[in-house]
Amino acid sequence: MTKKSNSEIAYQKLKDQILENELAAGYQATEEDVARQLGMSRTPTHEALVRLQSEGLVEIRPRHGMRVLPVSIDDMREIYEILTSLESLAAGEIARKGLPEADLQALSDAVSDMDTALQADDLVAWAAADKRFHGLLVSCHGNTRVQTLVNNFMDQSHRCRMLTLKLRPRPDKSNADHAAVLDAIRRGDAEAARKIHHQHREKSAALLIELLETLGLKQL
Amino acid sequence: MTKKSNSEIAYQKLKDQILENELAAGYQATEEDVARQLGMSRTPTHEALVRLQSEGLVEIRPRHGMRVLPVSIDDMREIYEILTSLESLAAGEIARKGLPEADLQALSDAVSDMDTALQADDLVAWAAADKRFHGLLVSCHGNTRVQTLVNNFMDQSHRCRMLTLKLRPRPDKSNADHAAVLDAIRRGDAEAARKIHHQHREKSAALLIELLETLGLKQL
DNA sequence: TCAATAGTTAATGTATACGTTAATTCATAC
DNA sequence: GTATGAATTAACGTATACATTAACTATTGA
Structure with missing residues (x-):
């Protein structure tokens, strides 16, 4: 080797x-x-x-x-704006073109793992499964540049997500959102997949940023 | 210094x-x-x-x-998909939040320069003004990461655009599109700005890719 | 006391020698 | 003639010495 x-x-x-x-x-x-x-x-x-x-x-x-480099609230705004845009692009496109069963299964597994983790109150495992779902979305789409970018911005925001993980409300709604996105993909409803995922990411971002502002965490 | x-x-x-x-x-x-x-x-x-x-x-x-690195047709597809997504995000957002007069003027100047260049049949000048318009769009939006990305992908596709510049039909419609985007921004119509720009970029991409395919240029 | 300046120095930028690696070549056996 | 493997070698990876630069400091003059 x-x-x-x-x-x-x-x-x-x-x-x-x-x-x-x-x-x-x-x-x-x-x-x-x-x-x-x-x-x-x-x-x-x-x-x-x-x-x-x-x-x-x-x-x-x-x-x-x-x-x-510390990550500021404005950095998080920038990062999530891009993640929102690129991931919902991917969600829409894979719904439009359809996905082989193996890929659908992988996405479905990620959603299940999120549910399991949440029931076990294992937030770290939940975050890992959540990250996997988002990663699969873009890798299934196949635009390698989008994939690289999304991975990079997930890295840039990783510390911030980990920190706020235990401070935020239980992400039950997040799991439901992912299931809904997957459902739209299965139905081949591109517009729905795109929209649901878009709203999902916007909500996550708003939550995260509000949390950071409330806690007065300007940098982390 | x-x-x-x-x-x-x-x-x-x-x-x-x-x-x-x-x-x-x-x-x-x-x-x-x-x-x-x-x-x-x-x-x-x-x-x-x-x-x-x-x-x-x-x-x-x-x-x-x-x-x-040569740029393949698939590379161009990837690049334009991202440019389309990020630039129309920027167009929508600046329409939503409104722009100071100086910025509007700069955008307007770029549009005028495109018209002037086209009337003079100066395609190189046209391309420069076109690039300036797209650059202004993202710099006015203010998301520095989007700005960096768009600049980078414009660089990656630069050679391809230059090559096809003289092979494509006169970009009259392109100028009209930019004027329409600017108009939507002035009106504060975010949804229109986003949509028009989105369609504009999709059309450009389709044109470019069709041209490359017709010419049988797999790599350049 | 403050500002300007020259000297000091810490840190990086650069060149270069050497070690390491893997592509290639060539010899050998089948 | 082909396949195997050892020797060769071209290219890069790494360490290191030295040059350069800009931050810092101390001094001087006002």
């Missing part, structure tokens, strides 16, 4: 640490420090940081080191 | 050369060759290539050198 390069390792480790909040937003360090922490030289470290910067997770400020 | 780094210079030069088709799609070279051509070492060259890869303009194939 082909060996992973150090820069790839650096990229994945750093990304993991950022998404899991082990490297908190606002964390700042020089490239050399990061390199030392990773046990490699600055060269592959720098390359990883450049990639993470292009994904909006860190910022490289010449002479000040890299900084893990 | 703060001096530009070599990697920045490399990035811009390479990007220019690719967009202007001086480095044709399919062009392949080792990092060392590219570096020599740019008059610098591999380090900044590599960094520039990584950036260009993240923007979808080149591909880095270990042990084979970098390659200027």
Whole structure:
């Protein structure tokens, strides 16, 4: 098998640490420090940081080191606006063209898993299944660029979703929405699939942002 | 003033050369060759290539050198689907919230310039004004991520648009569409702005793709 | 006390040497 | 003639030394 390069390792480790909040937003360090922490030289470290910067997770400020970017409420507004637009595009299109049974089954499984998780009050599992559903939606659509973008914005907003997960009301309505989207897809009703998913994402966004505002969390 | 780094210079030069088709799609070279051509070492060259890869303009194939990515018909389908979605989002939103007179004027100027260019049969000037209109639409909306994405996808499809510019019918209808979008924005009719722009982009895409298919241009 | 400036320094940008890897070539056996 | 595998080699990955730059600091003059 082909060996992973150090820069790839650096990229994945750093990304993991950022998404899991082990490297908190606002964390700042020089490239050399990061390199030392990773046990490699600055060269592959720098390359990883450049990639993470292009994904909006860190910022490289010449002479000040890299900084893990916090996510503001406005960032979340931007991100959710895009997720809403692209995902509902995907939902509509897959309803229009129809989906092989295997894909429908995968979507259906994700919805079931969300229900199961919710009944068990396992919010982390619920979030994972929810994420899977959204990921399937765009991967079934087949536009690879949409897929990449949605994955990227899900990453950018991951920490925020995880943080608010336990602070928000139980997402029962969310599960119902997903089931309704899936139903519209099965019926081949593109307009309904698009609209329902659109409203679903808008509601999620509004909820999240209101929560952040209520809690006075400007940055996280 | 703060001096530009070599990697920045490399990035811009390479990007220019690719967009202007001086480095044709399919062009392949080792990092060392590219570096020599740019008059610098591999380090900044590599960094520039990584950036260009993240923007979808080149591909880095270990042990084979970098390659200027051709754009296929399917790529154009993907790109225009996203542009359609994000730009009509922007059109709708700016109609909804209203725009300061200066912004309206800038949009109006772009429309006028398109008309003038078309009357003078100056297709290159027309394309520039058209691009400006689309750019203004998203910059007025204010979602910086949408702006970045739209700019990036406009870049990815730039060569293709330039190539087909002289092969397509005169874009009279296109100008009328833009005027109609602007009118809807002025009236504050979000739904109309969104819909008209959506149809406009879908028509452009269909035209472009049909043209590519007719000409049998699978890659460019 | 404040502002301007020159010197200091920390951090990154860059070049380069070297190690590593995988594509290719060539020899050999069948 | 073909398939296998070892040797070759071209290209990149990595570490590191050095150059460069802009932030910082301390000094000086007002």
